[in-house]
Amino acid sequence: MVDVSQHELVPEHTLLGEAEVEEVLAEYDIERTDLPKLKRRDPAAPDGAEVGDVVKIVRDSRTTDRAVVYRLVID
Template sequence: MVDVSQHELVPDHTILDGDEIEGVLEEYNIKKTDLPKIKRTDPALRDLEADAEAGDVVRVTRDSRTTDRAVVYRLVVE
């Protein structure tokens, strides 16, 4: 299998720990389920060090077209 994370279309994905999740939800004043979703089986999560479980939050660091880097969060589902 190819290492998907090396592909230029795939931004960095990292799994957040509990405290970081709290921080994110507080910053945006939202519930966890308000976040955009990502499937547990998503190829981009396949090669991460830890396996992503449903309920985890993933930080996606995109190389944005409009600013330097754009950080978005996705909730792992299913």
């Protein structure tokens, strides 16, 4: 079986620690539930991702070199 998370077209997905999550939420003045969602069973989700975790996704971008987005893991 192919591990999709290792494919060259899948951007880097990283689980954030609780302190990092609090910094992100404070920076954007939002609640955890305001974040876009990522299903726990998504093949690109990091190993060990649990419901309620926040994932940082770093993508290549034509305009800004790289784009950072955050997703809340749901079931």
